[in-house]
Amino acid sequence: MGFDFHIDYLQLLSPAGQPSDSAGTIVEDEGLLVGFHRAMTRARAFDTKAIALQRTGQLGTFASALGQEAIGVGVAKAMRREDLLVPSYRDHAAQFLRGVRMTEILLYWGGDERGSDFAKARADFPICVPVGTQVAHAVGAAYAFKLRKEDRVVVCFIGDGGTSNGGFYEALNMAGVWRVPLVVVVNNNGWAISTPRALESAAETLAQKAIAAGVEGLQVDGNDVLAVHQAARSAIEKARSGAGPKVIEAVSYRLGDHTTADDATRYRDPESVRAAWAREPIGRLRSLLVARGLWSKEQEAALLVDCAEEVEREVASYLATPAPTSDFMFDHLFATLPPSMLRQRDEARRHAPAPGAEHG
Amino acid sequence: MAEITLVEAIDLALGFEMARDPTIVLLGEDIGANGGVFRATNGLQARFGRERVIDTPLAEAGIAGVAIGMAAMGLKPVAEIQFSGFIYPTIDQMINHASRLRNRTRGRLTCPMVLRSPCGAGIHAPEHHSESPEAIFAHMPGLRVVAPSTPARAYGLLLAAIRDPDPVVFLEPTRLYRLFREEVVDDGEALPLDACFISREGRDATVVTWGASHAEVMGAAEALAQRGVEIEVVDLATLKPYDSETILKSVEKTGRCLIVHEAPRTAGFGAEIAAEVAERALYSLLAPVKRVTGYDVVVPLSKLEKQYMPSVERIVDAVQKCMEAA
Numbered sequence A: 001m002g003f004d005f006h007i008d009y010l011q012l013l014s015p016a017g018q019p020s021d022s023a024g025t026i027v028e029d030e031g032l033l034v035g036f037h038r039a040m041t042r043a044r045a046f047d048t049k050a051i052a053l054q055r056t057g058q059l060g061t062f063a064s065a066l067g068q069e070a071i072g073v074g075v076a077k078a079m080r081r082e083d084l085l086v087p088s089y090r091d092h093a094a095q096f097l098r099g100v101r102m103t104e105i106l107l108y109w110g111g112d113e114r115g116s117d118f119a120k121a122r123a124d125f126p127i128c129v130p131v132g133t134q135v136a137h138a139v140g141a142a143y144a145f146k147l148r149k150e151d152r153v154v155v156c157f158i159g160d161g162g163t164s165n166g167g168f169y170e171a172l173n174m175a176g177v178w179r180v181p182l183v184v185v186v187n188n189n190g191w192a193i194s195t196p197r198a199l200e201s202a203a204e205t206l207a208q209k210a211i212a213a214g215v216e217g218l219q220v221d222g223n224d225v226l227a228v229h230q231a232a233r234s235a236i237e238k239a240r241s242g243a244g245p246k247v248i249e250a251v252s253y254r255l256g257d258h259t260t261a262d263d264a265t266r267y268r269d270p271e272s273v274r275a276a277w278a279r280e281p282i283g284r285l286r287s288l289l290v291a292r293g294l295w296s297k298e299q300e301a302a303l304l305v306d307c308a309e310e311v312e313r314e315v316a317s318y319l320a321t322p323a324p325t326s327d328f329m330f331d332h333l334f335a336t337l338p339p340s341m342l343r344q345r346d347e348a349r350r351h352a353p354a355p356g357a358e359h360g
Numbered sequence B: 001m002a003e004i005t006l007v008e009a010i011d012l013a014l015g016f017e018m019a020r021d022p023t024i025v026l027l028g029e030d031i032g033a034n035g036g037v038f039r040a041t042n043g044l045q046a047r048f049g050r051e052r053v054i055d056t057p058l059a060e061a062g063i064a065g066v067a068i069g070m071a072a073m074g075l076k077p078v079a080e081i082q083f084s085g086f087i088y089p090t091i092d093q094m095i096n097h098a099s100r101l102r103n104r105t106r107g108r109l110t111c112p113m114v115l116r117s118p119c120g121a122g123i124h125a126p127e128h129h130s131e132s133p134e135a136i137f138a139h140m141p142g143l144r145v146v147a148p149s150t151p152a153r154a155y156g157l158l159l160a161a162i163r164d165p166d167p168v169v170f171l172e173p174t175r176l177y178r179l180f181r182e183e184v185v186d187d188g189e190a191l192p193l194d195a196c197f198i199s200r201e202g203r204d205a206t207v208v209t210w211g212a213s214h215a216e217v218m219g220a221a222e223a224l225a226q227r228g229v230e231i232e233v234v235d236l237a238t239l240k241p242y243d244s245e246t247i248l249k250s251v252e253k254t255g256r257c258l259i260v261h262e263a264p265r266t267a268g269f270g271a272e273i274a275a276e277v278a279e280r281a282l283y284s285l286l287a288p289v290k291r292v293t294g295y296d297v298v299v300p301l302s303k304l305e306k307q308y309m310p311s312v313e314r315i316v317d318a319v320q321k322c323m324e325a326a
Helices: A021-028 A030-055 A069-076 A092-098 A102-109 A134-147 A166-178 A207-213 A225-240 A270-277 A281-291 A297-319 A339-350 B006-020 B044-048 B060-072 B088-098 B134-138 B151-163 B213-226 B244-254 B269-284 B302-308 B312-325
Strands: A084-086 A154-159 A182-188 A216-221 A246-251 B002-004 B024-028 B053-055 B076-080 B114-119 B144-146 B168-173 B182-184 B197-200 B205-209 B231-235 B238-240 B257-264 B290-294
Touching: A021 A030, A021 A225, A030 A069, A030 A092, A030 A102, A030 A225, A030 A281, A030 A297, A069 A092, A069 A154, A069 A182, A069 A225, A069 A246, A069 A281, A084 A092, A084 A134, A092 A102, A102 A297, A134 A154, A134 A166, A134 A182, A134 B060, A166 A182, A166 A207, A166 B060, A182 A225, A207 A216, A207 A246, A216 A225, A225 A246, A225 A281, B002 B006, B006 B024, B006 B044, B006 B151, B006 B168, B006 B182, B024 B060, B044 B053, B060 B076, B060 B088, B088 B114, B088 B134, B114 B151, B134 B144, B134 B168, B134 B238, B134 B257, B134 B269, B144 B151, B151 B168, B151 B182, B197 B213, B205 B213, B205 B244, B205 B312, B213 B231, B213 B257, B213 B312, B231 B244, B244 B257, B244 B269, B257 B269, B257 B312, B269 B290, B290 B312
Parallel strands: A084 A154, A154 A182, A182 A246, A216 A246, B024 B053, B024 B076, B076 B114, B114 B168, B144 B168, B205 B231, B205 B257, B257 B290
Antiparallel strands: B002 B182, B144 B238, B197 B231
């Protein structure tokens, strides 16, 4: 006796921008398609600028999402405002749609904790750096929603390397037992810094890791925003209806370095990157929009101007944010700073640089 | 009013608070129908249901991580780690997330959770069941670390830990779980966190301790009193952030300071107290500060554990050396 399993693969839009026969009504939804294009273009404009800021010494290490915009955008557009995002560190495309400001993401990578104090998206989790640890938070949050019978779903992002981490397995296993309203989206961009997908796991798909936890898994073309969105919407609404968690493996490609501190030419063939550009998500969707007469050169030019202006405004706001004072280290350590720590806070104050000296 | 054991006091506090506050959930391995391997959650699943008293899969890092997600979304999770040696996988979650969620979101998200675990040696337990990890957690900014020493203090401190708006690691001395009974009033009165308790007043030497060693120190205090030496016993109770003022005041009075703990000596929490006393009360000292601790060895299996843990005899001996010094 054996146990067979099958992982579905969903692609609705070919790399050339041709919709498949099974694409259905999603390709008729003009507003949605244009919205995808705007959001992906905006995210890429931000990425380009953020890297430029880092290169000119105005931003710390930054993790670009170049080439993976369809994942964040396709998923976040399937979420309701009251749903919860538990991101990893390459998910600003999704975070922007949740209402997180570019200024906030810049503050975070620029070394200021206030970047995680989102003015909107007040409940969403901050960026998670320790790979794999965030999935358990998502399970706990989803448990809280289920216990209180709230109509909310948690969406958690993780990378391909993250699925090698024990935290992923432990959390997914619990999610399966408790049937919590959770969708785990694996951004399989092919690389965990320098470690290729083949060295991360012998499993044919990462989606199948869900099956061992009694959770459904699905693989989608992560460069196809339509497929990502359709899969996410279906999973999120099923989770909302009480059908339990799901894992969506979105297969994309990390067109950039791991972060600005990385040099991917040390470990990967430039030819494979060039080949991956032929599958990237933004040009693919634009081909569809143009073919359907939904998008003109003028609209594209206007969008790029809009994005550039927004990015410039946000960068200006980031750069104009006064540096935190030493008290910031103590202000939110506990709800109330214990009296025993007042002496340490005073010591930090006494040795603080003169106002303005540390700015930038 | 009834005389109960320390583990019964834990159970009592959990039950009191769960009845009062519907946001509290318990999670851990075998805490439901089984009532926990030490019975600290005895009867609670029957009272509050499976949704609030959750038998989890066997995954300690996952338990801590799930508790963080619950806490950030408005629940008050009290997670149980079954045995002390299994607490180490939670360190990643506790130091990288629980302790800093408030700080890294500027108070937008918080983590009001309690991580309960038995700790310490002395019950002939198997390997990896006799750890004293308090200093490890005490070194993590943003965490509270509490170690009760009697049933009444366990009751009151656990209530305080649950009501605290920040994460608390609550280390319960396994050896005291059923060692003695004490009158505990189930009135829901919490004891203060971040404060020492003076368990016994004395003029000759200050002995700071916490958790299981408190019992030995109290025994030593009796033995020393018969020889005319009166020690002041300070139960640290909350290791982090700790109440140095009470310790310093006591040392200024007695002029002598000893610290007793079961955890290994080097970089143990006693070193922190000794340093604080040296920095702020050196000129009150009549004798060098002394530590009586577990040795810097792997906590032994049952045949040697009595020789490992600070005994009444070792404590009496150390106090007498302090008395002889001046």
